[in-house]
Amino acid sequence: MDLHGIGIGQGVVVGRVVRMSDPLPDPADLPSELTADEEIARAAASLRFVATNLTERGAHAGGAARDVLEAQALMAEDPALIDDIAVRLARGTTAERAVFEAFGAFRDMLTGLGGYMAERAVDLDDVSQRVRAHLAGQAPSEVPDPGHPFILVARDLAPADTALLNLDVVLGLITSGGGPTSHTAILAREKSILAIVGAAQATDLVDGDEVILDAARGVVVTDPTDAQKAEATTRIAERLARRDAPLTPGMLADGTAIPLLANLANADGAANAVALGAEGVGLFRTEFLFLDSATAPSVEVQQQKYELMLREFAGKKVVVRALDAGADKPLAFLNDAVEENPALGLRGLRSLRASEGILRDQLTALAQADAATDADLWVMAPMVATVEETAYFVALAHELGLTTAGVMIEIPSAALLADRVLAQADFASIGTNDLTQYTLAADRMLGSVAAYQDPWHPAVLSLIRQVGSAGAALGKPVGVCGEAAADPMLAVVLVGLGVTSLSMSASALADVRASLAGYTLDAARSLAEVALDAVGAPEARAAVAEAAARLSVH
Numbered sequence: 001m002d003l004h005g006i007g008i009g010q011g012v013v014v015g016r017v018v019r020m021s022d023p024l025p026d027p028a029d030l031p032s033e034l035t036a037d038e039e040i041a042r043a044a045a046s047l048r049f050v051a052t053n054l055t056e057r058g059a060h061a062g063g064a065a066r067d068v069l070e071a072q073a074l075m076a077e078d079p080a081l082i083d084d085i086a087v088r089l090a091r092g093t094t095a096e097r098a099v100f101e102a103f104g105a106f107r108d109m110l111t112g113l114g115g116y117m118a119e120r121a122v123d124l125d126d127v128s129q130r131v132r133a134h135l136a137g138q139a140p141s142e143v144p145d146p147g148h149p150f151i152l153v154a155r156d157l158a159p160a161d162t163a164l165l166n167l168d169v170v171l172g173l174i175t176s177g178g179g180p181t182s183h184t185a186i187l188a189r190e191k192s193i194l195a196i197v198g199a200a201q202a203t204d205l206v207d208g209d210e211v212i213l214d215a216a217r218g219v220v221v222t223d224p225t226d227a228q229k230a231e232a233t234t235r236i237a238e239r240l241a242r243r244d245a246p247l248t249p250g251m252l253a254d255g256t257a258i259p260l261l262a263n264l265a266n267a268d269g270a271a272n273a274v275a276l277g278a279e280g281v282g283l284f285r286t287e288f289l290f291l292d293s294a295t296a297p298s299v300e301v302q303q304q305k306y307e308l309m310l311r312e313f314a315g316k317k318v319v320v321r322a323l324d325a326g327a328d329k330p331l332a333f334l335n336d337a338v339e340e341n342p343a344l345g346l347r348g349l350r351s352l353r354a355s356e357g358i359l360r361d362q363l364t365a366l367a368q369a370d371a372a373t374d375a376d377l378w379v380m381a382p383m384v385a386t387v388e389e390t391a392y393f394v395a396l397a398h399e400l401g402l403t404t405a406g407v408m409i410e411i412p413s414a415a416l417l418a419d420r421v422l423a424q425a426d427f428a429s430i431g432t433n434d435l436t437q438y439t440l441a442a443d444r445m446l447g448s449v450a451a452y453q454d455p456w457h458p459a460v461l462s463l464i465r466q467v468g469s470a471g472a473a474l475g476k477p478v479g480v481c482g483e484a485a486a487d488p489m490l491a492v493v494l495v496g497l498g499v500t501s502l503s504m505s506a507s508a509l510a511d512v513r514a515s516l517a518g519y520t521l522d523a524a525r526s527l528a529e530v531a532l533d534a535v536g537a538p539e540a541r542a543a544v545a546e547a548a549a550r551l552s553v554h
Contacts, residue, residue, distance in 0.1 A: 005199030006179065006450055007218035008188045010488060010511045011239050012232045013151065014224070015171040017209040020154035020161075021141045023129055027096040036089050043085050043095040046134040050127060051076040057160050062268060065163030065187055067288065068123075072159060075127045081106055096135050103128035122177065122184075126158035143170070151213055153205050156197075162187040172213040174220055176202040179450050190269070192507035196220055198450055242514040247277035250502070250513050253553045254520040258495055260513055261317065261503035263481055267305070270312035273506040277513065280317035280376070282429065282503020283481035284309055286362070290323055296358045302365035303372075310373035317376045319429060319479070319503070321408065322362055322393075324348050324382035343443055348383020348410075349393060360400065367401035378404040380429055385411045390424040408481075410434035415463035418470035425476070428467055430499070432482025436460050454537035455484035461497060461531055461540070468498015479503060488515030489544060495521070496528030523551040 032039050051073040058069030075081070081102055088098035103124055110121040133140040143152060143161050149169050156177035162184055173195040178184045188195040194215040196202075202220070205211070212221035212232050221228055250260035261282030262273035273281070289297050289305055310318055325347065352359040363379065370377040381393040384407040397405035406427035409415050415435065422428055432455040437443060439460050442452030455461075464480070471478035479501040484490050486508035492515055494502065502512060519527070530547045534540035 001201070002222060003174075003196070003199040003201050003205075003220040005174075005196040005202075005218055005220070006185070007215035008173075008185050008195035008197060009192065009215040010486065010508060011194050012212060012214045012216060012235050013171045013194055014210070014212050014229055014232050014236075015149060015151040016207075017153050017174075017205045017211060018144050018146050018150040018207055019205070020152065020157070021144065023125075023141055024132055024136075024138075027094065027100050027132065029097055030094065031092045032089075032094045034094075036092065039089045039093075039095045039098070040086055042135060043089065043099060043131075044082075046095070046099075046131045047076050047082065049134050050130045053130070054127075054160055057164060061163040065159070065190070067265075068159040068187065069163060072123050072127055075124055076131065078106075096132050099128060099131050099135070103131075122156045123159055126160060129158075130160075145169075151211060153202055155203065157184045159184075159187060162191075162193075165191070165193065167191065167193065172215070173197075174199055174202045174205070174211075174213060176200055189505050189507070239511065243510045245510070245514065248513070249279055250516055252495065252516055252519055252521055252524065254522075256495075256521045258499075258516055259317070259501040260509050261319070261479070261481075261501060262506045262509070263503050264309070264506075267308040267312060269506065270309060273509075274312065276506045276509050278506055278509060280313055280319075281309070282317075282319050282479055282485075282501060284318060284320045286320060286323055287325065290325065296361065299361050299365045299368070302362060303369045306366055306369035307373055310369055310375035310377060314374040315376070317378060319378040319380060319406075319481070320366060322349070322359065322379060322381050323352060325351055343437070349381045349389055350383065352381075353389075353392070359396070363397055363400045363402060370402065376404075377402070378406065378427065380406045380408055380427070382408050382431075383410055383434075384408060384421070385413050387417055387420045387424060390414075390421050394425055409463075409467050410438065412439055412463055415467050418467040419473065422467075422470045422474050422476045422478075427477040427479070428471060429479040429481050429503075430464055430467055432460065432464075432480060432484035435463060435482070436484075439463060455482065455487075456490060456531065456537040456540045458532050458534050458536070458540055461493070461528070464494065464499070465497040465528070465532065471500065472498050477501065486512065488512050489541075489548060491515055492519050492524050492548070493528050493531050493544060496524035496526070518552045518554045519548075520553065523553075526551060 054069045054073040058066040084102040085098045088101055107121045107124050130140045149171050151172045152170050153174045156175050157173060173188060173193060175184055175197045176199055178197040185197050194213055196213055199220055212224045212228060250258045259279045261280045262278035263283040264281055265285045266288045289302060366379055379397055379402050384390055390407050394405045404426045406425045408431045409428050410431040414421050436453055436455050440452040442449040468478050477500050478498060480494050480499050481503040485502040486504035488511045491502055491512045527544050527547055530543050531540040534543050
């Protein structure tokens with residue numbers, strides 16, 4: 001029986017399964033034979049070791065992996081956890097049991113919060129396992145090394161393992177847990193690892209099973225036939241040919257230019273994005289500057305970081321998103337109040353407006369970085385819901401010296417009023433992840449409703465068309481910077497809906513470039529109509545796939 005999950009990447013691979021070893025069993029709840037002070041010393045030493053080890057792994061991995069592993073190291077040093085462990089040890093339990101119980105209580109709290117915080121519980125489990133393994137004098141569960149290339153199967157993969165995978169032997173990942181925003185998914189995208197996450201029955205696979213991991217279709221084909229393997233082999237060869245093709249600007253078959261840009265979380269990935277053909281940056285996330293800070297960074301600190309990015313893209317467009325905090329990214333100095341439903345709370349531009357000094361400092365730093373470099377800097381506000389919010393942000397950005405200011409379209413109200421929003425803004429960029437979440441009323445951080453998080457849904461596409469039509473009527477650029485832009489076929493549909501540029505993970509650029517080159521603008525518009533006429537996301541995807549074969553110039 002085939003397994004279905006959330007695909008990460010656009011490729012396919014054939015290989016044999018190797019499973020991660022099982023985690024440590026729960027420690028026995030027995031009294032310790034040591035004194036409380038001796039157990040406290042043991043626990044403290046193991047926590048320090050794990051924190052140091054994770055930090056070192058992060059430094060070796062770099063990029064987003066470094067940020068994830070440093071966050072895990074902070075978990076091992078969390079004062080509240082350490083205090084909880086000490087309280088449990090004072091009752092006479094073992095360090096192993098105290099660590100297990102304290103981390104378990106913290107895990108239950110994160111799980112109860114739901115969404116993004118619930119997915120971080122997996123990271124906490126990994127830290128607990130590593131501390132307990134060190135206490136026992138054992139190596140923690142690690143990625144196996146069978147001596148040949150393989151597809152790794154696990155319940156979920158710890159960030160420390162994902163970050164340092166040997167891509168010469170690990171062909172892909174299949175996990176039964178996790179969702180599109182789990183750290184496994186985030187790091188797999190960054191490292192261009194093909195993966196299927198959230199495939200509930202993946203635990204039924206056993207070592208040696210041959211499977212086809214089809215990330216593009218979100219399916220694991222078990223016990224594949226010779227014909228299925230032959231088709232997969234053909235697709236692999238075609239994808240390799242696309243990746244080796246000359247780097248050209250993004251355009252349709254009739255010469256219509258569709259700039260292909262990169263989504264970046266910090267300046268570390270800039271060189272790789274350029275090497276893969278990025279024509280600029282369509283989404284530069286600035287949260288990395290703020291998330292680990294107790295206070296907002298100064299104008300000077302921010303300016304230095306922004307200049308690093310802008311210098312990498314001299315003469316090219318760089319779209320910077322103002323700080324998007326709240327919901328999954330609460331900040332102590334901005335919006336750390338507990339909210340019943342943070343996805344609908346004080347986040348994005350709302351939180352920045354409530355603390356305008358932070359917004360002014362960020363825009364000032366960006367303006368100064370712009371003046372010191374040669375990139376074409378654009379800035380946009382996240383989570384804009386109204387025309388009034390648009391006017392506020394654009395006016396403030398212009399006041400502080402930024403020439404091009406726009407907004408992200410992530411809330412249906414902004415899409416429905418796109419003509420009035422774009423009358424105020426210099427451009428719009430559609431964040432399809434959040435737009436889909438709010439249109440389908442399905443928390444994009446929650447794995448249990450991940451099936452609803454599909455930008456192929458005609459309701460989402462209708463909103464995108466409304467924005468594209470408004471941009472065309474007013475002569476304003478409309479980009480897409482959500483994950484939808486990385487889907488090669490959906491990218492063509494988006495262009496048919498009026499989108500003028502696409503921004504994505506750098507690893508997706510070659511596939512999207514090749515897909516666009518196969519269709520004229522008229523064909524893209526026809527495919528968009530096919531998708532809009534469907535009743536749901538699966539039907540839209542299937543109908544476009546059928547029509548695309550007739551309309552392709554290849």
